[in-house]
Amino acid sequence: MKYLAERLKSARLMNGLSLQGLADRIHNFVTKQALSKYEQGQVVPDAEMIGILADALHVRPDYFHTNTEVEFGVIEFRKLKNYPSKEKSRIVEIAKNELSRYIELEEILGIETKFVNPLESMVIDSHEAIEKAAEKLRETWGLGRDAISNVVELLEDHHVKVLEIESTESFDGFSTWVNGKDIPLIVLNKSKFENKLDRKRFTALHELAHLLLDVNGLEEKQKEKYCHAFAAAMLIPEKTMKIELGGKRFKLSFQELSAIKQQYGISMQALVYRAKDLGLISENYLKQFYIVFTQLGYRSSEPVAYEGVEHSNRFSQLLFRALAEEFISISKAAALNNQKLAEFRKENLVI
Structure with missing residues (x-):
């Protein structure tokens, strides 16, 4: 009874509805007071009512009986006070x-998915420590110094769950630990990064930094700087960056930055900032670059877009493996995919 009540409240919140809003959506079949009693576990809705609520909340009836435990840790919506x-x-x-x-x-x-943090014992107190942390993670995950072709898929392959959810433009993403320290979770704003894959990659790795690095004791501005630096270091390692730029520079061209962006999937702005952090350009040149970039209107939309793939099909692959091996029925596959059976059959060829 308690779990059904929790699932009902969760489904209502997923739809952005108040109790009265839900009552209105079901044409006041029951009052908001009755819905409140359902959510508090004081009354259990009958099968007919569950069907009505499922339709109104765009979930399957069996949604209310799922009992997989998911407990989120602390969630920070940074910059969104x-x-x-x-x-x-x-x-x-x-x-x-x-x-x-x-x-x-x-x-x-x-499938055993308990995550082990390879950076857990590292002390993060300088940019040098950030570089070492990125190097260690790349080494642990066998990345070498090459470009990462698909950041989201990389994270999923190493048991970091990445979800993409539609939201308003002001939301980038958040990260948290699930069920204690078992599962690291990153949530990204799907609509915001649709045509800005370089920002999507950077944001995913920035959120990874919040999960893996011991930065919680630092003041907010310093914490964000370190997480930005970690994301950049993961996208293009220090030695690779120095080879690409040929050492210390007095000027950089837009054309070479565009070429590096296309190869490594990191924005031109992040590249220039990283060059400054590594001592390859001066602080003054960085300021001049940003002035010109702003004047040209490139801060929000750079002159060249990164073209790549930033998505993981791991869930779908596991779903159809389970279906093919008859671990689950087609009805259960539809439920796990959050679809009605007829819709699932129509969209997927099942032999």
Whole structure:
């Protein structure tokens, strides 16, 4: 009873509805007071009512009976002090719902996904420490010094869950630990990065830094600087950067920065800032560069876009593996994919 009540409240928040809003959506079939009793576990809705609520909240009826445990740790919506609380709740509940289905699928397949943080023992107190942390993670994950072709897929392959959720333009992403320290989770704003894959890659790695680096004791501005530096170092390692720029420079051209951006999937602005951090250009040149970049209107939209792929199909691959190996029925596959059975059959060829 308690879990059904929690799932009902979660589904309502996912839809951004108040109790009265939900009552209105079901044409006041029951009052908001009755809905409140459902959510508090004081009354259990019958099968007919569950069906009505499922339709109104765009979930399957079996959604209310799923019992996969998903407990989020502390979530920081950085730079969003005035972000609407209703929208925060909506994003968090959608993330919980998507992640619970993901975890359930892995449990069905017997996949062990407990994450081990290779940077846990490192002290982060300087930019040199950040460089060492990025080098160590690249080494642990067998990346060498090459470009990362798909950051989201890389994270998923190493048991970092990455979810993409539609939200308003002011939201970039957040990260948190799930079920204690078992599962690292990164949530990204799908609509914001649709045509800005370099920013999507950078944001994902910035959020990874918040998860893996011991920076919680630092003041906010310093913490963000270190996480930015870590993301840049992961995208283009120090030795690679020095080779690409040929050592210390007095000037950089837009054309060479565009070429490096296309190869490594990092913005021109982040490249120039990284060059300054590594002592390859001066602070004064960095300021001059940003002045010119701003005058040309390139701060929000750079003159060349990064073209690549930033998505993981891991969940889909696991889902159809489970279906093909008959670990799950087609009805269960539809439920895990958050679709009605007829819709799932129509969209997917099932032999």
